[in-house]
Structure formats: C-alpha cells, structure tokens
Amino acid sequence: MPLRDEPRPQLSVGEVARRSGVAVSTIHFYEARGLIAAERNAGNQRRYAREVLRRVAIIKVAQRAGIPLAAIEEALRGVPHGHAATAKDWQRLSRQWKDMLEERIANLTRLRDQLESCIGCGCLSLQECPLRNPGDRLGQAGSGAVLLRPRAPRR
Structure with missing residues (x-):
C-alpha cells in the first residue's frame, strides 16, 4: 500500500x-475524444490513473444502453479527470440518460x-403507409416531382 506522500501507481x-x-485503440480513441485523460512519463509513454477504469466502465455501460458518444462526452464533463466516479455521479449521469x-x-x-x-399488407403505399412514408408533407402537394415543378411567375 503506497504511503500518502508517494504518487499513486x-x-x-x-x-x-x-x-x-x-x-488499446479504443483507449486511445476515448483519450482523443477527451473522455479519459493520460499523463506522459519521462519516456513519453501514456500513464493512466486508476480512476480511468471506472470512467471506461461508465462509457461501456452507457454505450451498451445505446447512449450516443456525444451524450456520454457531455455527461462526463461533470466528472473531473482524476476523480473516481462515485455512486452519486452515476445517479446524476443515469438521470441525464433516462429521458433519452x-x-x-x-x-x-x-x-x-x-x-x-x-404485416401481410404488402402495399407499402406511398400515401398511407406510416413505415414507408411517415409524415408525408410533399405527397399532399400532388404526385410526381413536386419540388421540380416551375413556380408560377410573381405578379
């Protein structure tokens, strides 16, 4: 066990x-995105504080839940690097992602x-099918290439 004055391994x-x-490439990717941080030793090798393991665990859990990486990045801004994420931090993070x-x-x-x-319909109707054409606004303007029709001259 390291003494208080000794640097943490x-x-x-x-x-x-x-x-x-x-x-390893994923660790480098996370670092490049600012999700985790490393220091460089005298030989210019990356060295990570042990707390980074918890950050990586949080990232993996969030990704498994389908949280976009941008949302993970934003949420982790509230957990400073070098700070071991706590249960309270996790509660805050999970609340942010719950609505999503x-x-x-x-x-x-x-x-x-x-x-x-x-199922069984097979119509794939361009006018009625909510899967094939959800919220069709252009279809209400008529059939064909409605965006390519010339506009009437202004008077």
Missing part, C-alpha cells in the same frame, strides 16, 4: 485495455406496433 495503456476489456432511453423505447414500441398492423 499508474497504469499503462495495455493494463487499462486488459482490465477494462476494450482494445424512455424516448427511444417509446419510438421502438410505436415502430413495433406499426409493423404489426402492416
């Missing part, structure tokens, strides 16, 4: 990759229900 990129279960997941669940449920009503 740091991990190489290979150790972080092995312990977190991701590829609820919306995705609602959209997928709607899509599932639309699929069920469409």
Whole structure:
C-alpha cells in the first residue's frame, strides 16, 4: 500500500485495455475524444490513473444502453479527470440518460406496433403507409416531382 506522500501507481495503456476489456485503440480513441485523460512519463509513454477504469466502465455501460458518444462526452464533463466516479455521479449521469432511453423505447414500441398492423399488407403505399412514408408533407402537394415543378411567375 503506497504511503500518502508517494504518487499513486499508474497504469499503462495495455493494463487499462486488459482490465477494462476494450482494445488499446479504443483507449486511445476515448483519450482523443477527451473522455479519459493520460499523463506522459519521462519516456513519453501514456500513464493512466486508476480512476480511468471506472470512467471506461461508465462509457461501456452507457454505450451498451445505446447512449450516443456525444451524450456520454457531455455527461462526463461533470466528472473531473482524476476523480473516481462515485455512486452519486452515476445517479446524476443515469438521470441525464433516462429521458433519452424512455424516448427511444417509446419510438421502438410505436415502430413495433406499426409493423404489426402492416404485416401481410404488402402495399407499402406511398400515401398511407406510416413505415414507408411517415409524415408525408410533399405527397399532399400532388404526385410526381413536386419540388421540380416551375413556380408560377410573381405578379
């Protein structure tokens, strides 16, 4: 166990990759995106604080839940580098992502229900099918290439 005055042991990129279960290239990618941070030693090798393992775990869980990387980046801005994420941090992060997941669940449920009503139909109607042509606004202007029709001259 290190004494209080001794620096905490740091991990190489290979150790972080092995312990977190991701590829070295993924660790480099996360660092390039600012999701994790490393220091350089005298030999210019990356060295990571042990806290980075928890950040990588949070990133992996969020990605598994389908959270876009941009949303993960934004959320992790509130967890400073070098700070071991706590249960309180996780609660804050998961609250931020909950609405996004609820919306995705609602959209997928709607899509599932639309699929069920469409099975066997085979029409793929350009005017009526909510799957093939959702929210068709141009179809209301008539058939054909309505965007290419010449406009009437202004008077």
